[in-house]
Amino acid sequence: MVGSFIPKNKKEALDLKAKYTELIPYSGGTDLMVENRKNPSYLFLGKLNELKGIKKTDGKIEIGAETTFTEALESPIIPQMMKDALILIAAPAIRNTGTFAGNIGNGSAKADSALIEYGLDAVITVESVRGERNIPIEDFYLGRKHIDLNEDEIITKITIPDIHPDFYSYEKVGGRKALAISRIAFLGILEMESDKIKSISVSFGAVSEKIIRYKDVEKMLIGLTKEEAKAKKDEFVKAYEDRMQLTEGRVSADYRKKVTIKLLKEFLKNGGI
Amino acid sequence: MEKIKFKLNGKDEIFEGDLSSRLLDVLRDDFRLTGVKCGCKEGECGACAVLIDKKLVNSCMVAMGAIDGSEIISIEGFKETERFKVLDRAFAELSAVQCGFCTPGMVLAAEALLSENPHPTEEEVRIGISGNLCRCTGYNAIVNAILKASKEGNGLW
Structure with a gap:
């Protein structure tokens, strides 16, 4: 046990993480403190201004890793679909301290902000004294509670595109309205270009070891008109039905399968497909 | 250290x-x-x-x-404020306290809410206290007490 540290700036944080790789990055603490570890050594990052804040640059939105959910909800820059997910995270006291880095740092497929990041092809920036790496979120998640983060690295930034889709649908299925861990979460995003589908993004959270998104299946509908897509709808839905291997958890895999497919169909229908 | x-x-x-x-x-x-x-x-x-x-x-x-x-x-620090007095009175008058275990958290949740939104709707009050459990009151008395405090403490928040 090396003890805990409160670095004064990012450079000091990276130096400490390089020197003492066993330091546990502490962001908001809302997940970490529940673990109740014995004699932990924390690296307190939550107050580092260099890792906080939201800015728009060049068609992209950069979210400092230590930004809290409340700060994001108050920001005019954060897209509504992200806010839809954030407002359903836990309760006010937890949103006041919970951060973007913390939500993805534990590698859970139930992380509500991570689902939106998957759907938007977010890029996760991690840094160490050796430099910076920018990792597409689908590569950042390696497996259950397993992320692509080396022992001397910390998460510093999340970048999402500043898009304004024609239609999106976000749904969280939980046991109650507040303080609910997602049992199933869904995000569908539809972007049109004149009368053709420019992109379609379908992501499922909390149903498997990792968030599910099948880009090859999405390709089936890209470039089609909505009428043409309608004709392929059954085939499209079946591709998900066949491929998704959902995990048993707080709810059964069978329930998860039924609800995920229903949410997918609703999204397509409401999006005009 | x-x-x-x-x-x-x-x-x-x-x-x-x-x-x-x-x-x-x-x-x-x-x-x-x-x-x-x-x-x-x-x-x-x-x-x-x-x-x-x-x-x-x-x-x-x-x-x-x-x-x-x-x-x-x-709650010990907040107890010294005028805002607390208004919440205290409203909670007492509407029987928003039974066993009292949740009360310090509830009162501070009310303070946090009213500081940002001095005149919340009932729904906003429910969201404001959504992270605070109460096993006695069934919440309605607490929600009503916060709405009452918001009205009676006009200008304090």
Whole structure:
């Protein structure tokens, strides 16, 4: 046990993480403190201004890793679909301290902000004294509670595109309205270009070891008109039905399968497909 | 060991213990602020809520190293304010307190809400206290008390 540290700036944080790789990055603490570890050594990052804040640059939105959910909800820059997910995270006291880095740092497929990041092809920036790496979120998640983060690295930034889709649908299925861990979460995003589908993004959270998104299946509908897509709808839905291997958890895999497919169909229908 | 400085109920304090110590335990055991209740220790009940830099936070989910330079208000500090008096009266008049275990957290959740939104709707009040569990009242009395305080404390928030 090396003890805990409160670095004064990012450079000091990276130096400490390089020197003492066993330091546990502490962001908001809302997940970490529940673990109740014995004699932990924390690296307190939550107050580092260099890792906080939201800015728009060049068609992209950069979210400092230590930004809290409340700060994001108050920001005019954060897209509504992200806010839809954030407002359903836990309760006010937890949103006041919970951060973007913390939500993805534990590698859970139930992380509500991570689902939106998957759907938007977010890029996760991690840094160490050796430099910076920018990792597409689908590569950042390696497996259950397993992320692509080396022992001397910390998460510093999340970048999402500043898009304004024609239609999106976000749904969280939980046991109650507040303080609910997602049992199933869904995000569908539809972007049109004149009368053709420019992109379609379908992501499922909390149903498997990792968030599910099948880009090859999405390709089936890209470039089609909505009428043409309608004709392929059954085939499209079946591709998900066949491929998704959902995990048993707080709810059964069978329930998860039924609800995920229903949410997918609703999204397509409401999006005009 | 690093020292941390913070303000607790208006007074400057220094903490020299283990930075991974839980704020809840330090408030209760070191400062004897036992109005801060320990319910679940996992952020589910809100009984340990305090205000950190004016925001509602569950003190069970905060390590001491995270509050360096912060200002903490517990129910003991908030009790000295005019706002508390209005909430206290409304909670008493509408029987929003039964066993009382959730009350310190509820009152601070109400304060956090009214500070940002002095005239909330019923729905906004329910969202404001959505992280605070009460097993006695069924919540309606608490919601009504907060709405009453919002009306009667006009100008305080």
